[in-house]
Amino acid sequence: MSASAGEPNFCPECGNVLPLPGMSQTVRCPRCSFSIPVIEFSGLEVCSAVVFNPVEQSAAALEDEEGGSELKGPVIDRRCARCNKEGMIYHTRQMRSADEGQTVFFTCMHCRYQEKEDS
Secondary structure, eight states: OOGGGSOTTBOTTTOOBOOOOOSSSEEEOTTTOOEEEGGGGTTOOOOOOOOOOOHHHHHHHHHIIIIISOOOSOEEEEEOTTTOOEEEEEEEEOOSOTTSOOEEEEEETTTOOEEEEEO
């Protein structure tokens, strides 16, 4: 199978990503040692693009986080420290290193008071 039959950025033998052509006359796959002459890459152009989220979309996401929409998530029987009512929504995040516990964030369903607990 020749490299021109498939995608030139990938090895036709094993599918591994081929390194960029350098100063040598051949490009060699680091996985299976397949080699192809550098001349095969003549005239090829590599393009890339970075796409950022529109400002409007970012503002909407920020509004959701600040309480612009209804709270969603699992509810537990935990008493709010501010309004003293039962029922808080929680979510977890790995804020510290992987060998330490998660941080649990609680939000009161009634007054939206937030607290955290390191577990």
